Amino acid sequence: AQTVTQSQPEMSVQEAETVTLSCTYDTSESDYYLFWYKQPPSRQMILVIRQEAYKQQNATENRFSVNFQKAAKSFSLKISDSQLGDAAMYFCAFQIRDDKIIFGKGTRLHILP
Amino acid sequence: DAGITQSPRHKVTETGTPVTLRCHQTENHRYMYWYRQDPGHGLRLIHYSYGVKDTDKGEVSDGYSVSRSKTEDFLLTLESATSSQTSVYFCAIRYSNIYNEQFFGPGTRLTVL
Numbered sequence: 270a271q272t273v274t275q276s277q278p279e280m281s282v283q284e285a286e287t288v289t290l291s292c293t294y295d296t297s298e299s300d301y302y303l304f305w306y307k308q309p310p311s312r313q314m315i316l317v318i319r320q321e322a323y324k325q326q327n328a329t330e331n332r333f334s335v336n337f338q339k340a341a342k343s344f345s346l347k348i349s350d351s352q353l354g355d356a357a358m359y360f361c362a363f364q365i366r367d368d369k370i371i372f373g374k375g376t377r378l379h380i381l382p
Numbered sequence: 383d384a385g386i387t388q389s390p391r392h393k394v395t396e397t398g399t400p401v402t403l404r405c406h407q408t409e410n411h412r413y414m415y416w417y418r419q420d421p422g423h424g425l426r427l428i429h430y431s432y433g434v435k436d437t438d439k440g441e442v443s444d445g446y447s448v449s450r451s452k453t454e455d456f457l458l459t460l461e462s463a464t465s466s467q468t469s470v471y472f473c474a475i476r477y478s479n480i481y482n483e484q485f486f487g488p489g490t491r492l493t494v495l
Contacts, residue, residue, distance in 0.1 A: 302481055308482070314472060314486035316424075360424060369415075369440065370484055374424040 271296045273363050275373035281382050282351045289336075290376050291348045294362030299323075302364045303337065303344045308375075311356040317359070318342065348378075356380045385409045386487040388473050391437055394493045401460040403490050405473030407453075413476035414456040415484065416440075416448060418469040425472065463494045 294303070302331045305317040315381045320328045320337050327335050330354075336362035348355055361373040385408035395401050405414060413432055417425040417440075427440030429448040438455050445467060449457045460467055473487040 276427065277451055302483070304483060312489045314474075314487065314489075316483055321479050321482055365484065366482065369430065372426075374422060374426040 271298075271363055271365065272370050272375040273361055273371050275359075278374075279379070280295055280380055281379040282348075283381070284351055284353060286351055286357075287347060287349045288351055288378065289361050290348075290361075290378065292346070292373060293343045294342050294344065294348045294361075294363045296363065296365070298365050300366055303335075304362040304370070305333070305335070305344075306360040306362060306372075307355075307357045308360065309354075310362065312358075318346065326370045328357070328374045332360050347348070351380050353380050386473060386475055388471075388483065388490050389488040390490060391488065392491045394495065395421075395463055396495050397464055398462050401463050401492065401494075403458040403471055403473075403492070405451045405456040405458070405487055407456075407475050410453055410474070411475040412478065414450065415474040415476070416446075416456065416458045417472045417474065418442065418467075419472060419489075420469050428458065428471075460492075463492075465494050468492060 301322045303320045306319045307315045310316045318330045319321045319331050332346045332349045358375045358377050360375045362370045387403045414429040416428040419425050426442045431450040447459045458486045471490045473479045474484040476484050
């Protein structure tokens with residue numbers, strides 16, 4: 270069975286600094302996708318970034334980037350120049366092609382002004 | 383926002399009463415999902431649908447049923463609500479692209495007294 274583990278239930282970062290959220294997963298598959306979702310206080314689930322397992326290049330979306338280590342089954346999210354609007358719950362998610370998404374339990378990120 | 387709406391957005395009900403939550407999409411996506419979100423558990427899949435009248439169980443399906451008579455509507459029913467079903471419920475659709483990523487509705491907060 271596939272599992273996703275986010276080992277940091279909560280984190281804090283100073284505004285304008287960089288923070289990295291950790292995610293590890295377990296699977297025997299070789300073709301899959303990884304996602305980071307953001308859930309702000311509004312409760313809306315927002316897709317932040319996505320990564321295909323067969324791509325070695327790490328995905329980047331503006332201030333958000335990932336460090337994808339396939340052999341280590343690690344998929345961390347780096348937020349650069351943290352802003353107050355980045356405060357949210359962040360979920361790491363894993364999906365085998367054409368199958369269901371498995372979510373981690375989330376990391377709550379606080380931004381300190 | 384992938385044209386997903388959920389109704390109602392908030393509901394308070396009593397134990398033993400039936401409850402139906404509606405998910406409506408406007409973009410003709412084949413796959414639709416119902417999740418529940420509880421503190422410490424992330425998002426857990428209840429049921430999903432892969433077409434009209436085609437549904438299957440997820441991780442936490444006990445006590446829930448679903449129906450999909452039209453492409454655009456996916457209904458989640460609690461036949462006899464219990465306090466353990468107090469949660470936030472999210473509907474999602476899956477895009478048919480290379481990533482198959484899911485996009486979420488705004489959520490429904492259900493309280494069972």
